[in-house]
Amino acid sequence: MKISCHCGNVVIDVDKPTEVTQCNCSICSRYMSLWGYYPPNEPLITIGADGIDSYSWGDKELEFMRCASCGCVTHYETIPELEKQKTAINFGLAREKVADVPIRYFNGAEEL
Ligand SMILES: [Zn+2]
Secondary structure, three states: OEEEOOOOOEEEEOOOOOOEEEEOOOOHHHHOOOEEEEOOOOOEEEEOOOOEEEEOOOOOOEEEEEEOOOOOEEEEEEOOOOOOOOEEEEHHHHHHHHOOOOEEEEOHHHHO
16 A cells, blocks of 8 residues: 655555554654554555654654654654664554554553
8 A cells, every 4th residue: 555645755555464563662653653563674655855863862863753844744764783674664644545554552651
């Protein structure tokens, strides 16, 4: 399936997730993100001429990416130093396309 940020600068081609994760940690609750997790490089992420910005916080093991034009949070990536690598795609960009996918609620506020 293909999903994109609001302006279309970032396009992600990815298999439909079997579940999405809604997390209540300090960052995810603000982003209102619905994460689907993939091995790195599996989702095909195409970044247009407007580029992306990123944000890291805390232990800085994750880089949250957002479109530099419209500001939508599109995905996050683990930093290269981390042993377990993953890419998380924000299906909050396309809620209607994952309306039939179960939501896993993760208590990141307490467990992270
Ligand atoms: Zn955009």
